[in-house]
Amino acid sequence: xxxxxxxxFVIFAAIYAASTLGLPKLLFLAYHIEIGVIPxxxxxxxxxxxxxxxxLGQFIAGIGFQVTPIAMLxxxxxxxxxxxxxxxxxxxxxxxxxxxxxxxxLWLAYMLPIVSSTPPTLAAYSAFAGQSVAxxxxxxxxxxxVRKIVPKNAKIPSKY
Amino acid sequence: MEDAxxxxxxxxxxxxxxxxxLIAFAxxxxxxxxxxxxxxxxxxxxxxxxxxxALILGGFLYSDTRNWSSTLxxxxxxxxxxxxxxxxxxxxxxxxxIIMTELLLFGGAFAMYFAIREQVAIWPPPGTPVLDDLIARxxxxxxxxxxxxxxxxxxxxxxxxxxxxxxxxxxxxxxxxLFPILQFGFEWPHLILNNILTPATNFFGATFYLLTGIHxxxxxxxxxxxxxxxxxxxxxxxxxxxxxxxxxTSTYWHFVHIIWLFLFALMWQGGRVA
Numbered sequence: 001x002x003x004x005x006x007x008x009f010v011i012f013a014a015i016y017a018a019s020t021l022g023l024p025k026l027l028f029l030a031y032h033i034e035i036g037v038i039p040x041x042x043x044x045x046x047x048x049x050x051x052x053x054x055x056l057g058q059f060i061a062g063i064g065f066q067v068t069p070i071a072m073l074x075x076x077x078x079x080x081x082x083x084x085x086x087x088x089x090x091x092x093x094x095x096x097x098x099x100x101x102x103x104x105x106l107w108l109a110y111m112l113p114i115v116s117s118t119p120p121t122l123a124a125y126s127a128f129a130g131q132s133v134a135x136x137x138x139x140x141x142x143x144x145x146v147r148k149i150v151p152k153n154a155k156i157p158s159k160y
Numbered sequence: 161m162e163d164a165x166x167x168x169x170x171x172x173x174x175x176x177x178x179x180x181x182l183i184a185f186a187x188x189x190x191x192x193x194x195x196x197x198x199x200x201x202x203x204x205x206x207x208x209x210x211x212x213x214a215l216i217l218g219g220f221l222y223s224d225t226r227n228w229s230s231t232l233x234x235x236x237x238x239x240x241x242x243x244x245x246x247x248x249x250x251x252x253x254x255x256x257x258i259i260m261t262e263l264l265l266f267g268g269a270f271a272m273y274f275a276i277r278e279q280v281a282i283w284p285p286p287g288t289p290v291l292d293d294l295i296a297r298x299x300x301x302x303x304x305x306x307x308x309x310x311x312x313x314x315x316x317x318x319x320x321x322x323x324x325x326x327x328x329x330x331x332x333x334x335x336x337x338l339f340p341i342l343q344f345g346f347e348w349p350h351l352i353l354n355n356i357l358t359p360a361t362n363f364f365g366a367t368f369y370l371l372t373g374i375h376x377x378x379x380x381x382x383x384x385x386x387x388x389x390x391x392x393x394x395x396x397x398x399x400x401x402x403x404x405x406x407x408x409t410s411t412y413w414h415f416v417h418i419i420w421l422f423l424f425a426l427m428w429q430g431g432r433v434a
Contacts, residue, residue, distance in 0.1 A: 003252055004407055007311040010414040014304045017421045021429045022297045057421075064425030 008049035009056070015039055016057025021064045032126065036061065037104075037134035041097055041142035043082050044089035051086050055079040077107040097139050101131045179220050186216035251404040255411050262378070266419050269374060273367050273426065284364040289356050293428040295347045299339050300424055303417045306335040310410045320400045326393050329406070333386040336413070340383065343376045368427055375423055378416050385409045 016036035026033045036057060043050045058075040081100035088096025108127035112118045118126075190213035196206030277283050313328025348369075351357045359369045389409050392398065398406060 003256065003411060004314075006411050007307060007314075007414050010418050011304065011307050011311065013418060014300070014307065014421055017425065018300045018304060021425055022293070022300055056418075060421045060425050063422070064429035 005047075005049040008046050009053040012039060012042075012046070012050045012053025013057035013060065014053075016054050017060040017064075020057075020061035033130050033134045033137075035134070037131060038138040038141070040082065040085060040100055040135050041093060041139040042145070043085045044093040044096070044142065045145060048086065051079065051082040054082055074107065074111065078104055093142065094139060097135050101128070101135050105131050179224075182216050183220060186213040189213050251408045255408040258412065259415050262415060265374070269371055270422065270426075273371060276363050276367060280363060285362045287362060288364045291351075291357065291428055293424075295342050296424055296428045299342055300420065302335050302338050302342075303420055306332045307410075307414055307417050309335065310413060314403065314406055314410060317398060317403050317406065318400050322396075322398075325398070326390075329386070329393050330390055332413075333383065333390050336379065336383045336386055339379050340376055343372065343379075371423055372427065375416070375419055378419070382409070382413045382416050385412065 016039070019035040019038075023035055026035055036054070039050070039054065043054070055075045055078060058078050059072070062072055062074060081103040084099045084103070085093065085096035088099070105124070105128040108131070109120065109124035112123035112127065113120045189209040193206045193209030193213065196202045196209070309328050310332040313325050313332060316322075316324040316328060357365050357368065359366050386409060389406055392405070
């Protein structure tokens with residue numbers, strides 16, 4: 001990561017942390033959507049600085065709430081998922097997003113009953129639905145960015 | 161030719177100088193000396209350390225006085241030479257060193273916070289008010305906006321769109337200036353004058369003012385740096401190939417931004433956790 005990528009890194013960390021800590025909870029039907037997860041697909045455009053930024057943002061958001069050791073593992077799981085999205089940009093970003101949703105949902109479904117005594121089934125459903133909706137919203141934004149905003153001569157993924 | 165020779169002479173003069181190491185020692189020993197004196201322990205050692213610091217700084221000022229006139233006369237010309245890696249020094253390396261030292265400073269401050277937090281059974285301690293985070297949220301929004309705006313400005317500069325670059329840079333400065341105005345003009349007076357939270361309230365109050373104060377001072381420095389960068393931009397001293405100083409200032413600003421995120425999480429949101 002070059003020094004000039006520091007800005008991208010910080011902006012993505014800020015978007016995740018500030019939206020999680022500073023914005024009211026966004027509900028879709030009965031599911032809590034993490035706004036910070038929305039930029040996930042943009043990792044395919046902004047690269048590794050965005051991967052590290054979102055991971056750090058998740059860590060910062062974590063220390064703002066009740067700190068439990070298991071909850072602090074979430075950034076590591078998310079980091080693996082974001083790396084999958086980043087490396088999948090060369091063939092299919094959407095597939096990477098699907099892997100991200102599955103990976104983080106499985107982790108949340110395992111963790112939430114331990115941390116917050118949520119019933120396991122409800123935790124699994126709400127985690128999967130919340131993550132899916134957030135990532136899909138972000139993916140739509142990503143498609144618009146790739147097709148309309150990113151300059152024609154810029155390096156963009158070969159497939160959407 | 162004469163200028164080149166003079167510059168070469170100055171570089172030779174400072175190359176391998178012992179003064180940076182001595183000044184670093186003097187700074188450290190003065191801090192330890194003050195600590196000894198304020199704590200009332202090892203008074204003689206404290207006085208000796210402070211005397212040593214004063215002697216070193218005095219020696220430096222005495223030895224360097226002869227070069228001041230030439231240094232001052234060059235100040236007006238230095239700004240044009242901030243292409244990354246060029247004279248006066250590699251600006252990238254400089255900002256990396258600055259960020260590392262800042263990281264140590266804030267690392268120490270946060271370590272102090274967590275050490276105190278570990279010693280207290282309940283955090284935040286009983287009697288700590290739940291802070292209204294409206295201003296803190298506004299400050300977070302300001303920092304995010306300013307970080308995005310300065311990155312956009314640099315992006316414009318690299319494409320040679322100078323008007324957009326200047327507008328973005330000045331906008332960043334104005335946004336940045338709002339941060340200390342909100343902190344030192346509204347939030348602190350509100351908390352202190354209404355006796356809601358003062359440094360004497362409890363450990364939380366003390367760490368709150370220490371950490372946000374250090375951070376606020378850094379934001380002020382960032383705003384001053386941006387003002388200087390603005391003046392140079394208006395003088396037309398940047399170009400698509402000459403933007404090292406803008407990059408360095410923005411890197412510093414992003415660093416200050418990320419420290420704020422930790423503070424926001426720990427002081428406002430973390431302060432609500434019983």
